[in-house]
Amino acid sequence: EMGIEHAYIELGGFRIGKTDSLFSTFTDYSSGVLNDGLVPYGPFATLQIAYTYTGANGFSAAIALEQGDEDEGEFASGITEDYAPYVVGGVSLTQGWGKIGVVAGYDSWEQEVAVKGRLDVNITDTASVFVMAAWDSGGNSGPNLSDGANFYAPWGGDWAVWGGTAIKFNEKATFNAEVGYDDFDNFSIAANIAYDLVPGFTITPEIAYVDNFDIDDSDAWGVNVRFQRTF
Incomplete structure (x- = not known):
């Protein structure tokens, strides 16, 4: 089965088309690991109309109307x-020490809100750390389609x-790591x-x-190796 992951037009901060949700992209996804989001941090594919303002002082603000995507499977609604689209909005500030930002998404079908904040700190010129936290107004329903989960x-x-x-x-080697934990352990x-x-x-x-x-006995290990050629 084949599909289109990204197909959009962008001009002067405006974007329209299909791409990853602003709820995930505005906080820079998560980390540089291949298996990012083993504890999921947001949705991806969606139809979207968005505008992002980027100021000269490092301040950014963005808003998007989104439709969601049926291919998100059991982990989203x-x-x-x-009749109303999903709505996402966020603000962030980037300075020499790092970046801080917050984004919120409203699922108009489930009538639930999700909020996520992230702080990045540049410890040195070659080392950085981040911490990210999120909250869902309807989280007790459980993360699957049958329970009517918040898309965000x-x-x-x-x-x-x-x-x-x-x-x-x-110059050749970079170490990346990510840890995740949620309310369902x-x-x-x-x-x-x-x-x-x-x-x-x-x-x-x-x-x-x-x-x-x-x-009990729910732990698992995995090993991946990626070979990536950039032209």
Whole structure:
């Protein structure tokens, strides 16, 4: 089965078309690991009309009307069936020390709100850390389609938190890590080293671990290796 992930027109801060939800992109997704979002932090594919303002002082603000997407599967409520679209808005500030931002999404079909905040800190020129937290007004319903989950809150329960780091060892190697945990005791950790073998060719081995502290024998390990050629 084939599909189009991104197809949009963007001009002067305005964007219209299909792409990832502003709720996920405005807070810069999560980290540099391959398996980011093992504890999910937001939806992706959606039809969207959006505008982003970027000021010279590092301040940014954005707003979007979104439709959702039926391919989000069991972790979201899919396409809205209401007359009103989903609404997303966010503000952020980027300075030399890092970045801070908050974004909120309103699911007009479920009539629920999700809010997510993120803080990035540049410890040195080659090392940074982030922490991100989210809350869902309808989180007790559970993260699946049959329970009518908020499109903007695919994590389990009312809240979720994430943290991570990126450390550039040298010109070729960068270490990335991400930890996630939510209200339903879902836990995840993933770490990798992205190594630029030659300019334009990156090899990234990664290890990941997931568990649910409330369910016996639910832990699992995984290993991935990505070979990426950029032309």
